[in-house]
Amino acid sequence: MIEPLTYLRKLEGKSNAHLITFSDGKDYVVKYFQPGFEKSLPNEWVGYGLGRYLGLPIPFAKIIEIPPEFSAQVPELSEMSLAQHQFASLYIPNCLDGHQVSNVSQIINHQTLAGIILLDYWLCNRDRTRKNILLREETANSYRLAIIDQAEIFGSYSWNQFDLETLPTELLKSTTHQIMASFIEDETQFIEQLELIQTIPILLIEEIVEVIPDDWNVSKDEKKAMVTALVTRRKRILPDLMNKFIKKIYQPIHENCQNG
Ligand SMILES: Nc1ncnc2c1ncn2[C@@H]1O[C@H](COP(=O)(O)OP(=O)(O)O)[C@@H](O)[C@H]1O
Numbered sequence: 001m002i003e004p005l006t007y008l009r010k011l012e013g014k015s016n017a018h019l020i021t022f023s024d025g026k027d028y029v030v031k032y033f034q035p036g037f038e039k040s041l042p043n044e045w046v047g048y049g050l051g052r053y054l055g056l057p058i059p060f061a062k063i064i065e066i067p068p069e070f071s072a073q074v075p076e077l078s079e080m081s082l083a084q085h086q087f088a089s090l091y092i093p094n095c096l097d098g099h100q101v102s103n104v105s106q107i108i109n110h111q112t113l114a115g116i117i118l119l120d121y122w123l124c125n126r127d128r129t130r131k132n133i134l135l136r137e138e139t140a141n142s143y144r145l146a147i148i149d150q151a152e153i154f155g156s157y158s159w160n161q162f163d164l165e166t167l168p169t170e171l172l173k174s175t176t177h178q179i180m181a182s183f184i185e186d187e188t189q190f191i192e193q194l195e196l197i198q199t200i201p202i203l204l205i206e207e208i209v210e211v212i213p214d215d216w217n218v219s220k221d222e223k224k225a226m227v228t229a230l231v232t233r234r235k236r237i238l239p240d241l242m243n244k245f246i247k248k249i250y251q252p253i254h255e256n257c258q259n260g
């Protein structure tokens, strides 16, 4: 397992995320388990695992253990009682977020955008803000997009088992989704991504959920409820949400483009 070497800085945001250099020579964004945000790390892990399977651009991540002596040097952490495991995602340097970029002429990995939108609808991610995408400029005004921050999938960072049975089935308000939709070149990409989501082996979904460390305190029943929500939503809810998204958001954007 990688070990933390140097503490660099705290990152902006509510998540208690810290930038740390590890023994593999790389920098990772580390999120600690926090009271009040009990489902943040399980959400990050499940969102990451599923997104990765779908081939979506999510920074490489792992579940790690930081020795308490290391965390004790960080004032924000020294006061907290710390869980044994943390969630670490590889830091992508030289990125801007969706607020910091105004002139995007091309998204280099635009083939992944329909998959990102469907992932967010499948998982009910209400936090795909412009801060939760990273854009790296590769040639003038051409950007590679990555997604970060899956802490609020399943509707919130502090859901309970019963919330998972009543997750919203409506369109999400997300300017980021609208921006992404404008770079999707063909409506059929949504259908292809839906098919991919619907054919993920249930055993794999169960396995990803099973890997959640015990010290993140997700009960057996809650884990079961996560799997049930994922399987139910991809079959019954996601196709309908996809059609609504295409009709209400995707198509109007592309009609405007043709007219204008
Ligand atoms: N893998 C990453 N690479 C580069 N920057 C990141 C990465 N993950 C997070 N960040 C930065 O850290 C900030 C906080 O992380 P985020 O996961 O969005 O947590 P939250 O918004 O819940 O505090 C982000 O807005 C972004 O600026």
Ligand SMILES: [Mg+2]
Binding pocket: 013, 131, 132, 149
């Ligand atoms: Mg964020």
